Amino acid sequence: MIFPEHELHFFQKFGLTGRLIERCLGEALSAGGDFADLYFESIASTSISVDESLVKSASQGVSAGCGIRVCSGDRTGYAYTDDLSAERLMRAARTAALIADGPSKQQMAGFREAPKASLYPISAADADPGVAPKLELVMRADRAARAYDARIVQVRAGYNDELRHILIAASDGTFAHDTQPLARLNCYVIAKDGSQSSRGGSGGGGRVELNFFEGDKSPEHFAREAARQAILQLSAVAAPAGDMEVVLGPGWPGVLLHEAVGHGLEADFNRKKTSAFAGLIGQQVASSKVTVVDNGTMPSRRGSLNVDDEGSPTQETVLIENGILKGYLSDKLSARLMGMADTGNGRRESYQHIPMPRMTNTYMLSGEDSPEDILRSVKRGLYAVNFGGGQVDITSGKFVFSASEAYLIEDGKITAPVRDATLIGNGPEALKYVSMVGNDLALDEGIGTCGKDGQSVPVGVGMPTIKLDRMTVGGTGR
Amino acid sequence: MSTVTPISTTESKTDMQQVAADVVERALRAGAAEAEAVIREGDEFSTVVRLGQVETLKESGARGIGLRVFLGASGGYRTANTSTSDFSEPGLAHLISGAIDLAQVTSQDPFAGLPEPSAMGQLPGDLSLFYNDVYSMPTAERIEYARRAEAAALSADPRLTKSDGGSFDAATGHKVMANSRGFVGEYRRSYCSLSAMPIAETEKGAMQRDYWFSSARTLARLDSPESIGAEAARRTLRRLNARRVPTQRVPIVFAPEIARSLIGNIFEAANGDSIYRGASFWTNQLGKQVASANVTVIDDGTMPGLFGTAPFDGEGLPTRRTVIIENGVLKNYLLNTYTGRKLNMPSTGNASRGLAGTPGIGAGNLFLEKGTVSTQQLLSDIKVGFYVTELMGFGVNMVTGDYSRGAAGLWIENGELTFAVEEVTIAGNLKEMLNNIVAIADDLEFRGSVASPTLRIDGMTIAGE
Numbered sequence: 001m002i003f004p005e006h007e008l009h010f011f012q013k014f015g016l017t018g019r020l021i022e023r024c025l026g027e028a029l030s031a032g033g034d035f036a037d038l039y040f041e042s043i044a045s046t047s048i049s050v051d052e053s054l055v056k057s058a059s060q061g062v063s064a065g066c067g068i069r070v071c072s073g074d075r076t077g078y079a080y081t082d083d084l085s086a087e088r089l090m091r092a093a094r095t096a097a098l099i100a101d102g103p104s105k106q107q108m109a110g111f112r113e114a115p116k117a118s119l120y121p122i123s124a125a126d127a128d129p130g131v132a133p134k135l136e137l138v139m140r141a142d143r144a145a146r147a148y149d150a151r152i153v154q155v156r157a158g159y160n161d162e163l164r165h166i167l168i169a170a171s172d173g174t175f176a177h178d179t180q181p182l183a184r185l186n187c188y189v190i191a192k193d194g195s196q197s198s199r200g201g202s203g204g205g206g207r208v209e210l211n212f213f214e215g216d217k218s219p220e221h222f223a224r225e226a227a228r229q230a231i232l233q234l235s236a237v238a239a240p241a242g243d244m245e246v247v248l249g250p251g252w253p254g255v256l257l258h259e260a261v262g263h264g265l266e267a268d269f270n271r272k273k274t275s276a277f278a279g280l281i282g283q284q285v286a287s288s289k290v291t292v293v294d295n296g297t298m299p300s301r302r303g304s305l306n307v308d309d310e311g312s313p314t315q316e317t318v319l320i321e322n323g324i325l326k327g328y329l330s331d332k333l334s335a336r337l338m339g340m341a342d343t344g345n346g347r348r349e350s351y352q353h354i355p356m357p358r359m360t361n362t363y364m365l366s367g368e369d370s371p372e373d374i375l376r377s378v379k380r381g382l383y384a385v386n387f388g389g390g391q392v393d394i395t396s397g398k399f400v401f402s403a404s405e406a407y408l409i410e411d412g413k414i415t416a417p418v419r420d421a422t423l424i425g426n427g428p429e430a431l432k433y434v435s436m437v438g439n440d441l442a443l444d445e446g447i448g449t450c451g452k453d454g455q456s457v458p459v460g461v462g463m464p465t466i467k468l469d470r471m472t473v474g475g476t477g478r
Numbered sequence: 479m480s481t482v483t484p485i486s487t488t489e490s491k492t493d494m495q496q497v498a499a500d501v502v503e504r505a506l507r508a509g510a511a512e513a514e515a516v517i518r519e520g521d522e523f524s525t526v527v528r529l530g531q532v533e534t535l536k537e538s539g540a541r542g543i544g545l546r547v548f549l550g551a552s553g554g555y556r557t558a559n560t561s562t563s564d565f566s567e568p569g570l571a572h573l574i575s576g577a578i579d580l581a582q583v584t585s586q587d588p589f590a591g592l593p594e595p596s597a598m599g600q601l602p603g604d605l606s607l608f609y610n611d612v613y614s615m616p617t618a619e620r621i622e623y624a625r626r627a628e629a630a631a632l633s634a635d636p637r638l639t640k641s642d643g644g645s646f647d648a649a650t651g652h653k654v655m656a657n658s659r660g661f662v663g664e665y666r667r668s669y670c671s672l673s674a675m676p677i678a679e680t681e682k683g684a685m686q687r688d689y690w691f692s693s694a695r696t697l698a699r700l701d702s703p704e705s706i707g708a709e710a711a712r713r714t715l716r717r718l719n720a721r722r723v724p725t726q727r728v729p730i731v732f733a734p735e736i737a738r739s740l741i742g743n744i745f746e747a748a749n750g751d752s753i754y755r756g757a758s759f760w761t762n763q764l765g766k767q768v769a770s771a772n773v774t775v776i777d778d779g780t781m782p783g784l785f786g787t788a789p790f791d792g793e794g795l796p797t798r799r800t801v802i803i804e805n806g807v808l809k810n811y812l813l814n815t816y817t818g819r820k821l822n823m824p825s826t827g828n829a830s831r832g833l834a835g836t837p838g839i840g841a842g843n844l845f846l847e848k849g850t851v852s853t854q855q856l857l858s859d860i861k862v863g864f865y866v867t868e869l870m871g872f873g874v875n876m877v878t879g880d881y882s883r884g885a886a887g888l889w890i891e892n893g894e895l896t897f898a899v900e901e902v903t904i905a906g907n908l909k910e911m912l913n914n915i916v917a918i919a920d921d922l923e924f925r926g927s928v929a930s931p932t933l934r935i936d937g938m939t940i941a942g943e
C-alpha cells in the first residue's frame with residue numbers, strides 16, 4: 001500500500017518511512033519466524049495535583065519507543081528500543097528474530113489498513129488547552145470537598161492525562177494507527193471527628209478531553225462523593241463475618257465480574273489449560289439470569305480502543321450468555337494456536353511489553369428486577385456499593401474484592417454502614433448464586449486499572465444491582 | 479554519621495554525570511533558583527520456558543532523564559517536574575523550558591526545596607550492588623537454567639501436570655543524580671532471578687499453583703535450579719484438596735513470605751507522607767507503645783549486597799539505619815526532606831525518586847528482628863490455628879487500621895500442619911494485630927528488600943463457612 005506518510009505522527013515526528021518498516025519486518029523474520037510486528041508508541045502525559053490546598057507540583061513527560069515481536073509457533077521473541085533510528089530499530093529486529101532458527105521462509109503480505117471506529121475525540125495538537133484549566137479542575141475539587149463538611153481535614157485532588165500515538169505494522173499485512181486520549185480526575189479526603197478518622201475517595205474520566213469534566217462529571221461531583229464516603233465511614237460499625245446474602249450496587253461493583261470470570265476467560269490461560277474455566281465452554285458457570293460481555297467499542301470509555309495493541313479492531317464479545325460460558329478473550333497468538341477468532345483483546349502496557357489477552361470494558365447486562373425489590377428480599381445480609389481493588393488466582397479460581405462502602409441489610413432495609421471488608425469467592429461457582437438481576441446497569445466512572453504479569457492497562461467494568469444468595473464476607477463482627 | 483564522605487567536586491565526571499550536571503546548569507540559566515536532574519538507564523533480559531520449550535525471550539534497554547526545578551519567590555518555591563526519553567538537544571531543551579513554564583503555575587510552598595548541603599552525601603566504598611556476571615551466561619545457558627528449574631518442579635510428583643513455566647531474568651540499572659547544591663552521584667545495580675511455577679491437579683481436576691524463586695545481585699548467589707524446582711513443587715502439592723473452614727477466631731501464623739506484607743503495612747504506617755496528612759493511624763504516636771514489647775522493626779539502606787541498599791537516597795542524602803519500632807515503641811517515621819520539614823524533623827534519607835514527579839518515601843532493607851524460638855516451637859504451642867501461606871487483595875485501610883484479606887494456607891492441629899485451607903478471609907485491625915504478635919520465630923531471611931520471620935498473631939477473625 002501507499003502510506004499516507006504526510007499524515008502519520010511517526011513519519012512526521014520521527015522520520016519513520018514505509019521502506020524502513022518493511023526492512024525491519026524483513027530482518028525480524030530473517031531467522032525463520034512465522035509472524036512479526038512492530039509497535040511504535042509515543043506518549044505525552046501531564047499530571048497535576050493539589051494537596052493542602054496548594055498546587056505543590058506539576059509534571060509533564062514524553063516518551064517514545066518501538067517494540068518488535070517475532071513469533072515462531074508458540075514461541076515469542078521480543079526486543080524494544082527508545083531510539084527510533086534505523087540502526088537501533090534494525091538491531092532490535094535482529095534480537096527478536098533469534099527466537100527462531102532457520103532460513104527465512106515468510107513472504108511479507110502487502111499492508112492493508114482496515115477501516116476503524118472513531119470512539120474518542122482527538123483535538124489537533126495545537127489545540128492543547130495548557131495547564132491552567134487543568135489546575136482549575138483540581139482547585140475546584142479541593143474547595144468542594146472542604147465545603148462539604150467541617151470534618152473533612154485533608155484533601156488531595158489530582159488530574160492526569162495522556163495522549164498516546166500508536167502505529168502497528170505486521171507481517172500478516174496489518175497496518176493500523178490510532179491516537180488515544182486518556183484523562184482522569186481523582187479526589188481523596190480524610191475526615192476526622194474527635195479520635196475517629198476515616199478516608200474517602202472518588203474519581204472518574206475516560207478516553208475524553210477536558211470538556212468532559214464541565215458537565216455532570218464535574219470536580220464538585222467527585223469531591224462531594226469522596227467527602228460523603230469519608231463522613232459516612234466515621235459512623236461505620238464492624239462488618240459481619242461469614243457466608244451471607246450479598247447485594248451489590250450498580251457500576252463499579254462490576255469489578256466482581258472482572259475478577260470472578262473475566263481474567264479466567266482470557267485465552268492465554270485457557271490455551272495453557274491453567275485457568276479454572278478451561279474446558280468449560282458450553283457449560284453452566286452462572287445462574288441463567290447472568291449475561292456478561294466484554295465490549296471495547298463503547299464511545300469515550302476508559303477501556304475502549306479503536307484498535308487493540310496488535311492493530312485488530314475491538315468488538316463486543318459475549319462471555320457468558322444466560323449462564324452458559326460462550327467464549328474467551330483472545331489476541332493474535334492465542335487465536336492462531338487455538339483456531340479461534342481474534343476478539344481484538346491483544347493489549348500491552350507500553351512498547352516495552354509483549355501483548356497478551358486483556359479485558360476492555362466488562363459488564364453484566366440488565367435484568368428484570370427493580371433494585372428496591374432486590375433489597376427488600378434480603379432478611380439479613382450486606383449491601384456493598386463501592387469497592388477498592390480486587391485480585392484473582394486464575395488457576396484455583398479464588399477471587400477477592402474489597403468493599404469500601406457497604407451497609408447491613410436487616411429485614412429488607414438498609415441499616416448501619418460497615419467498616420472495610422474483603423469479599424471472597426470461587427470464580428466458576430460464585431455467579432451460580434445470582435438470584436436477582438436489577439434493571440439498572442451502570443458502568444463505572446472511569447477509574448479502573450488492571451494488572452496482569454506486571455503490565456497495567458486501563459479498563460472499565462459495569463453491572464446492574466444484583467443479589468447473590470451466598471458469598472463470604474470477611475469482617476470481624478457477627 | 480562517620481560513614482559519610484563529603485562530596486568531591488574535583489573528581490572528573492562520567493558522561494552521564496556530565497549530562498545531568500549540564501541540564502541542572504542550563505535550568506539555572508533558564509531561571510530556576512534550584513534544580514535537580516536524575517538519569518536512569520536500564521537493561522533487561524527475561525526468558526520463560528514452559529513444558530520444556532522456550533515460550534518468550536526478551537532483551538532490551540531504555541533510558542530516561544527527569545528534571546525538577548524550583549522557582550525562587552519570597553514565601554516559598556514553586557516546583558515542577560518534567561521527564562523525557564529523548565536525549566537529543568531539542569529533547570533536553572524542551573525538558574528544561576517545559577519545567578520552567580510548568581513551575582510558573584504551581585503554588586508557593588515554604589517547605590519545598592532541595593536538601594541542605596550539609597545533609598547531602600553518599601556511603602563510601604563498594605556496597606556489592608553490581609556484578610557483571612548477571613549477563614555473562616550465553617542465551618542458551620539462561621534458557622537451560624529456566625528449563626532445569628521447571629523440570630525439577632514437574633518431575634517431583636505425578637500430580638504436577640501443568641505449568642506456568644520456569645523463568646530466568648537478569649537486569650542492570652544505572653542511576654545518576656546531580657543537583658544545584660553541588661551533589662553529583664551515581665551507582666549501578668544488578669539483579670538476577672530464577673523461578674518455577676508448577677500446577678498440581680487432583681483426580682477430580684481441581685488445580686492449584688504456587689511458585690518459588692531465588693534472586694540475587696550475582697549469579698553466584700542464586701540457588702540451584704533443582705532446589706528452586708523442588709521447593710516450588712513442595713509448596714504447590716501441599717495446597718491440593720484445600721477446603722474451607724468455619725468462621726471462628728484462632729491464632730494466625732504468618733509464614734515469612736506472607737509476614738513480609740505486614741512489614742510493608744508497617745512501612746505505610748510510618749511513611750512521612752501519610753503522617754503529616756493524618757492518613758496513617760500512627761500520626762502523633764511517636765514514643766508510644768504501638769506493638770508487642772518483643773517487636774523491633776528496622777529500616778537499613780546500608781547493608782552490602784542486599785536489594786534495598788543504595789549509597790544515597792532519591793535526593794542525594796546518604797542512606798542509613800533507622801529504628802522504626804524498638805521493643806514495641808514507635809521511635810521514628812520514615813522521611814524525605816519535604817516531609818521532614820513538614821514535621822519539623824530531619825530527613826531519614828528515605829527519599830525515593832522515579833523519573834517523573836516529586837520524591838516520595840521509600841524503604842531500604844526493612845525487617846522485623848528475629849525472635850528466639852524455632853518455627854517448629856512456635857507452631858507446637860498452637861492447639862488449633864491457621865498457618866497462612868498466601869494473602870489476596872488490598873483490604874488494608876491505613877487511616878483506620880482495618881484489615882481484611884483473602885487467605886490460603888494450612889490448618890494447624892496440635893502443633894502440626896494438617897490439611898490445606900482456601901477461600902477464607904482473615905480480618906482484624908492493624909493497631910490491635912501489632913499488639914497481638916505473641917510469638918516471633920528465628921527464621922529471618924532476606925529474599926527481597928523486605929523481610930520478616932514467622933509471626934503468630936492472636937485475636938483475628940477467620941470468615942468462612
